[in-house]
Amino acid sequence: MIKFEHVGLRYGVGPEILTDVNFTLEPGTFHFLSGPSGAGKTSLLSLLYLGRKPTRGLMKMFGEDIGQLNRHELKLMRQRIGVVFQDFRLLNHMSAFDNIALPLRIMGQEEKEIRENVEELMEWVGLGEHQHMLPNTLSGGQQQRIAVARAVITRPKLLLADEPTGNLDDEIGLRLMNLFDQLNRMGTTVVIASHNTMLMEKFGQHSKLILDKGQARLEKSEPKSTLKQRIGDMF
Amino acid sequence: MKIFSKKDRRLGVAHGTRKYDLPLEKGNGGSFLKILMGLMTILAMFAFVASFALSAMTERWSAGLANQATVEIPAENAAGVLLSQEEINKTAQDILVFLQQNSAVETVTIMSEEEIQSLVSPWLGEDMEFNDLPLPGILSVGFKEGVAVDTKNLEKRLKNFGEPIRLDTHATWLANVLKFTSALNMAAMLITGLIGLATVIAAAGAVQSRMSMYRDELELLHLMGAADRYISRQLQRYTFISCFQGSAMGACLGFIILFITSLIFKEKEIALLPNFNMSLTEFLILCALPVLIALLGMITARQTVLRTLAKMP
Numbered sequence: 001m002i003k004f005e006h007v008g009l010r011y012g013v014g015p016e017i018l019t020d021v022n023f024t025l026e027p028g029t030f031h032f033l034s035g036p037s038g039a040g041k042t043s044l045l046s047l048l049y050l051g052r053k054p055t056r057g058l059m060k061m062f063g064e065d066i067g068q069l070n071r072h073e074l075k076l077m078r079q080r081i082g083v084v085f086q087d088f089r090l091l092n093h094m095s096a097f098d099n100i101a102l103p104l105r106i107m108g109q110e111e112k113e114i115r116e117n118v119e120e121l122m123e124w125v126g127l128g129e130h131q132h133m134l135p136n137t138l139s140g141g142q143q144q145r146i147a148v149a150r151a152v153i154t155r156p157k158l159l160l161a162d163e164p165t166g167n168l169d170d171e172i173g174l175r176l177m178n179l180f181d182q183l184n185r186m187g188t189t190v191v192i193a194s195h196n197t198m199l200m201e202k203f204g205q206h207s208k209l210i211l212d213k214g215q216a217r218l219e220k221s222e223p224k225s226t227l228k229q230r231i232g233d234m235f
Numbered sequence: 236m237k238i239f240s241k242k243d244r245r246l247g248v249a250h251g252t253r254k255y256d257l258p259l260e261k262g263n264g265g266s267f268l269k270i271l272m273g274l275m276t277i278l279a280m281f282a283f284v285a286s287f288a289l290s291a292m293t294e295r296w297s298a299g300l301a302n303q304a305t306v307e308i309p310a311e312n313a314a315g316v317l318l319s320q321e322e323i324n325k326t327a328q329d330i331l332v333f334l335q336q337n338s339a340v341e342t343v344t345i346m347s348e349e350e351i352q353s354l355v356s357p358w359l360g361e362d363m364e365f366n367d368l369p370l371p372g373i374l375s376v377g378f379k380e381g382v383a384v385d386t387k388n389l390e391k392r393l394k395n396f397g398e399p400i401r402l403d404t405h406a407t408w409l410a411n412v413l414k415f416t417s418a419l420n421m422a423a424m425l426i427t428g429l430i431g432l433a434t435v436i437a438a439a440g441a442v443q444s445r446m447s448m449y450r451d452e453l454e455l456l457h458l459m460g461a462a463d464r465y466i467s468r469q470l471q472r473y474t475f476i477s478c479f480q481g482s483a484m485g486a487c488l489g490f491i492i493l494f495i496t497s498l499i500f501k502e503k504e505i506a507l508l509p510n511f512n513m514s515l516t517e518f519l520i521l522c523a524l525p526v527l528i529a530l531l532g533m534i535t536a537r538q539t540v541l542r543t544l545a546k547m548p
Contacts, residue, residue: 053548079460093258106461
């Protein structure tokens with residue numbers, strides 16, 4: 001489903017940030033993306049959410065060679081990807097509701113459907129009372145939940161998250177991980193960039209994509225227990 | 236839809252439904268564009284009114300002098316000897332009879348001494364004593380409409396009554412005036428064109444500044460898979476509304492200025508453009524200016540946005 005073969009990335013005429021990245025992520029799998037600071041996690045994520053094009057190598061997503069896609073096809077491809085940015089990137093001039101509804105509006109969904117879906121999801125992430133609030137008046141944790149809700153509202157085929165639990169307390173963090181897990185079970189491929197070793201330990205059944213010195217290696221872990229058991233262990 | 240109070244807004248509650256995904260209504264850039272469009276509209280209105288007035292003037296002069304000619308009997312003969320008034324009157328009578336027999340001539344009249352004096356008095360002064368001044372004889376000739384007149388041949392035959400006699404069809408004078416007015420008209424159109432160009436540049440500049448101001452938001456929409464048209468539609472709508480609002484205000488102000496100017500002209504009896512009244516079509520063209528300027532702004536916005544978005548991966 002996602003295949004990188006000898007992928008390299010450089011910014012302008014600078015050195016290569018990613019030198020030779022090779023991996024394959026099967027559809028419906030769950031991965032943690034980790035590595036030391038400056039290893040290129042954000043750059044790899046930007047390639048995955050199609051914010052950049054690799055400077056060399058083959059990059060295939062959903063069975064398509066990215067280099068061969070035209071502008072319109074790239075747009076449609078992006079609509080199948082949900083992203084939770086580290087700095088959330090919420091639009092502060094519009095309400096929490098409108099922020100979450102934005103991807104659906106871009107896809108041209110009916111307003112009635114949008115209202116139903118967004119209201120349900122906002123209740124689920126504990127923001128039901130804050131639909132009309134502007135994001136910059138909410139706490140960091142609440143903003144993060146809006147960012148996550150916006151990323152998952154379209155039920156994307158690929159979900160990318162950059163430190164999604166960073167500002168959240170354990171309970172909300174686990175609820176979000178549970179949400180990611182549910183999406184994963186419904187067929188969404190999940191890639192979470194994280195420094196949180198405890199989180200990675202708790203959800204150790206998922207494989208790790210480790211980036212180091214511009215190269216990547218995939219470490220597959222054996223499932224030790226079910227997610228429900230792990231969540232239970234945390235309380 | 237819920238109605239929120241000012242207090243709610245202070246508390247950070249969104250009011251009403253969103254208009255744009257980009258925060259286009261924030262900042263002063265919109266006001267700047269509106270003021271600029273207002274000024275452009277006023278200037279365009281003046282240029283159009285000047286053009287309308289010149290066209291009306293040219294048309295009136297052309298119509299007034301069409302099929303008209305003047306026969307001039309100079310006060311002195313070919314040898315430079317002054318003719319007496321009786322001699323001039325006799326020649327005028329002979330020419331009158333001659334022209335009345337010409338089938339192309341519809342009307343011919345001899346201008347009285349008083350009429351000729353009133354014609355020359357603006358150049359010589361009202362206090363001039365005309366008794367001592369030799370005045371030429373003048374006949375006003377009106378030709379039949381649609382009949383081709385060989386003026387050269389007619390003038391040749393008129394010279395049989397006296398070598399210095401001239402037939403003036405006003406063609407040279409009219410041609411010069413028409414050249415002058417059409418040059419002024421061209422200048423008015425050129426100014427209108429420059430105003431249009433300035434509108435395009437202003438709209439493109441405003442859109443580019445908005446796009447660079449909200450580059451992060453724009454990139455976010457792009458990464459969510461928003462089509463270029465989806466993004467450009469918002470900036471098009473914003474630009475159209477801003478340009479229209481500014482231009483409509485400019486048009487209102489322009490009409491007020493034109494009205495006051497016409498009142499001052501009437502009050503001071505300045506007859507630069509005698510009896511110039513705008514036709515309904517001309518008035519409608521001025522009324523349509525805000526829509527035209529807004530459309531121009533909108534098209535420019537669309538092109539600017541699409542060109543900028545095309546640079547994104």
